[in-house]
Structure formats: C-alpha cells, structure tokens
Amino acid sequence: EDLTNGSYDDVLNAEQLRKLLYLLESTQDPVIIEKALVTVGNNAAFSVNQAILRELGGIPIVGNKINSPNPSIKEKALNALNNLSVNVENQIKIKIYINQVCEDVFSGPLNSAVQLAGLRLLTNMTVTNDHQHMLHSYITDLFQVLLTGNGSTKVQVLKLLLNLSENPAMTEGLLSAQVDSSFLSLYDGHIAKEILLRVLTLFQNINNCFKMEGCSASQHFTKGSLFFLLYGEECAQKIRSLVHHHDTEVKEKVVTIIPKI
Structure with missing residues (x-):
C-alpha cells in the first residue's frame, strides 16, 4: 500500500505508521522522503498519533531529516516536528533539535519556508517555560x-x-x-x-x-x-x-x- 499518498483526512493506524517510519528511515529517494514526511506531519496533527509516533521511535527518525541539505525535506521535517511538538512529552525528545533549528533559522535564507517552519517549531516549543532558556x-x-x-x-x-x-x-x-x-x-x-x-x-x-x-x-x-x-x-x-x-x-x-x- 502507498502510505504516502493519503489525503489529510486519512488517519493511519499504528501499524501503518510503523511502516511509514520504516520507509522514511530506509529510503534515500528524496521524493519519497518528502511525501513520507508530509504524511507523518499530517498524522501528527491528531493527538492520538502524536503519542503513537513517539512510542514508535518516530521523533528521531523525523528529527534526523532536518539535517538534509534539501530545503524542501528540511521544511517538511520541521513541519512534522512542529505538529509532534504540540504534545508536551514529545517536546522532551524534540528539544535536542532546538540548537540546530535555531542555526537553520538564523543562518538560512530570510523569509524562506525553512525559516518560517523553524520559527513555528520554536514558537510551539516555547509555549511553556520549560525550554525557553535554550x-x-x-x-x-x-x-x-x-x-x-x-x-x-x-x-x-x-x-x-x-x-x-x-x-x-x-x-x-x-x-x-x-x-x-x-x-x-x-x-x-x-x-x-x-x-x-x-x-x-x-x-x-x-x-x-x-x-x-x-x-x-x-x-x-x-x-x-x-x-x-x-x-x-x-x-x-x-x-x-x-x-x-x-x-x-x-x-x-x-x-x-x-x-x-
């Protein structure tokens, strides 16, 4: 099944999410990576999936993609982390990426999609006082x-x-x-x-x-x-x-x- 081809309304179950994360981790194809990140991000908009994706080890899999030299992949990874970061427990795992996100936001192109995605993630990560000091x-x-x-x-x-x-x-x-x-x-x-x-x-x-x-x-x-x-x-x-x-x-x-x- 093509797990990267669903509409925003198609919420994947835990098994499908596990397969999607495996695909994201194992493929080198930038088109598939981008599609998979969009699908993860869309599914992470639902609170039940925010926890499932964390439990499946999805946060580091997505987080690693912010290091991609491809700005479109980087942006999609940031968007997915942004949705995942709505969950406070997820923030504990996402905080390790804050410095990298800051570097991308402040050294990358002004007004770029990556910069905005990074700023949105940092905004979510600072809703509470827990990580603001970073x-x-x-x-x-x-x-x-x-x-x-x-x-x-x-x-x-x-x-x-x-x-x-x-x-x-x-x-x-x-x-x-x-x-x-x-x-x-x-x-x-x-x-x-x-x-x-x-x-x-x-x-x-x-x-x-x-x-x-x-x-x-x-x-x-x-x-x-x-x-x-x-x-x-x-x-x-x-x-x-x-x-x-x-x-x-x-x-x-x-x-x-x-x-x-």
Whole structure:
C-alpha cells in the first residue's frame, strides 16, 4: 500500500505508521522522503498519533531529516516536528533539535519556508517555560530577523518573542539584547495591526515582568540594548500617540499600557 499518498483526512493506524517510519528511515529517494514526511506531519496533527509516533521511535527518525541539505525535506521535517511538538512529552525528545533549528533559522535564507517552519517549531516549543532558556543566546538574532523579515516572518518572530516575554526568567535576557533602533518604527501608527498589537503586548509583558522582578536599576543594561529602546522617551511618545489610532483594539491596548510608562 502507498502510505504516502493519503489525503489529510486519512488517519493511519499504528501499524501503518510503523511502516511509514520504516520507509522514511530506509529510503534515500528524496521524493519519497518528502511525501513520507508530509504524511507523518499530517498524522501528527491528531493527538492520538502524536503519542503513537513517539512510542514508535518516530521523533528521531523525523528529527534526523532536518539535517538534509534539501530545503524542501528540511521544511517538511520541521513541519512534522512542529505538529509532534504540540504534545508536551514529545517536546522532551524534540528539544535536542532546538540548537540546530535555531542555526537553520538564523543562518538560512530570510523569509524562506525553512525559516518560517523553524520559527513555528520554536514558537510551539516555547509555549511553556520549560525550554525557553535554550533560546537565550539567540535573542539578538530573533530581533534581527524581526527587523529584516517580511510581514509573515515578523508576525512569527513576534509570536515567539511574546512567549518568551511572559516568562520573568527571560526578561533580563530580552532587555539586554542588542537591538537596532529601527525596532521603534514598529510602534508607528501605519504598521499592520497584527504586528502593532504584538509589539505593544511585547512591551506590556516585558514591563510587567520587569516591574514584578523589582528591577529598576538600568546600570547593567548597555547602550543599544532593548532596555534603552523600550524605556526611552521616543518609545513612550510613540505609544502615547497611538491612543488616537483608528483601530479600536490598538487604542484599547494602548490605554492599558499608558499608565505604566
């Protein structure tokens, strides 16, 4: 039977998944590998299969494919890991790939399918605080991609940064990151709402954690860091001016932030 030819709705049983994983592990044919990864990814969208695929040893089989020089295979492997990572137990096995995924995300082509797939996986892996510390050394890189990426890339990076920003243990790392001053242009009124709301929430989360931690001293943050951008007068002015924004959601968000700046 051709296990790689099913539609999204065809959920494979455990025996079929075992055969599929064997096929994925044993073949060298890039077309079959890609199809098999798509099928694994589609099946991993179902919670019952997330556990079955783990128990069948599927995570390292899929994970090994992110090392493929073929960007299409790499992307499909990342997509499959992304679906598998919804399961918290799976995350324990997937976390060993985080550094590799970060390297691919930050050294690969900007706005590529691989970069987006990697960012989505990292976003899933940081929904809880368990593995966020593994991204500590990549925070500056994240901001770099945020500033240079297109709209879709910006939104995905912001989703990831928002996860990190909710964790007080990551606050200092975020505020210490060296970030280009063009970051503040994301608070301009003409910026797309899906980006603007997220950068406002980013400020809100970081500020809440910062105040909660009782850190008021700025001496350990260097010039050029996110701290000096977020807590500078220019940022405060930009946020205040958004109170006149045409979008109600943006205005409501700003109203909750203004008393704190």
